[in-house]
Amino acid sequence: DTTTPTVENSFDVVTYTGTGTNQSVDTDFKPDLVWIKGRTQAGSNPVIYDSIRGAGEYILPNTTGAEGTITTGLTSFNSTGFTVGSEVGHNNSGSNYVAWCWKAGDHDDNLPQINTEGSIDSVVSVNDAAGFSIVKYTGNLTASTVGHGFSSTPELIIVKRTDSTSNWFVYSLPTGNTKYLNLDSTGAATTFNVWNNTSPTSNVFSLAAQGDVNASGGDYIAYCFTSIAGYQ
Numbered sequence: 001d002t003t004t005p006t007v008e009n010s011f012d013v014v015t016y017t018g019t020g021t022n023q024s025v026d027t028d029f030k031p032d033l034v035w036i037k038g039r040t041q042a043g044s045n046p047v048i049y050d051s052i053r054g055a056g057e058y059i060l061p062n063t064t065g066a067e068g069t070i071t072t073g074l075t076s077f078n079s080t081g082f083t084v085g086s087e088v089g090h091n092n093s094g095s096n097y098v099a100w101c102w103k104a105g106d107h108d109d110n111l112p113q114i115n116t117e118g119s120i121d122s123v124v125s126v127n128d129a130a131g132f133s134i135v136k137y138t139g140n141l142t143a144s145t146v147g148h149g150f151s152s153t154p155e156l157i158i159v160k161r162t163d164s165t166s167n168w169f170v171y172s173l174p175t176g177n178t179k180y181l182n183l184d185s186t187g188a189a190t191t192f193n194v195w196n197n198t199s200p201t202s203n204v205f206s207l208a209a210q211g212d213v214n215a216s217g218g219d220y221i222a223y224c225f226t227s228i229a230g231y232q
Helices: none
Strands: 011-017 024-026 033-038 047-048 076-080 081-084 096-102 122-127 132-138 144-147 156-159 167-171 180-184 202-208 217-227
Touching: 011 024, 033 076, 081 096, 122 144, 132 144
Parallel strands: none
Antiparallel strands: 011 096, 024 081, 033 047, 033 096, 076 081, 122 132, 132 217, 144 202, 156 167, 156 217, 167 180
C-alpha cells in the first residue's frame, strides 16, 4: 500500500446488510482500523480490528476483555475496504451494521515499522496528514515514553492491554495529564498517575509504572489522534 494518506482518503463510515456468508464491504481506501457495530442485531457488541494486530484479532471497546481471535469475523483488509465472514455479530443474514474506518500508514510491506523515539520501542502505523496513528508496544513497569509517529502532539490517546483483562485507558487534552477516562465505563475523569503526570510531545507519550498501561511484559495497543484543521 504505497499511496500516501491524505485527509480525503483517511476516514469513511459505511453501513451494510449481513448476508451470513463472506462479503466485501467497500470504503474509499484500504482501512487500518475498523470499528463494527450491529444496528439491528440484538446483543451485538461493538468490535475493533486493526492492521497492526492483524485481521481476525479483535477487541471489544465496551468490555475489559483481552484480545480474541476469530476466523469468521473480519477476515481481511482489502485495497478498497474489508471482508467479513459469517460471524453473526458482523454479518448475520438480514441484520444491519455500521463500520467506522480509519486509514493509518503503509501496512503491506510485511516489515515492522519500528519507532525508537521513546524509551520503549513501538511498532507504528501513522497517517500524519489526518492526525491518526496505531501504536503497539510492550510494557516494562517503569516510568517510560513511547513513540507515536506523529510530527505533532496527540490530543487523544486510547490504550488497551491486549494479552490480559484490563480497562481501556484514555488520555485527552481537556482532562489533562493527571487524570484518565475509561472507554468501557461511564465514570468521570479520575485523578491517578497513569501518564506519569506528563503531557505528550510531538515525539512521544508518557506512561507511569502502572500495570494497566505499562505492565512488565504486557502487550498494548494505542490509538492516537490529534487535531487537523478542517478535518477533526
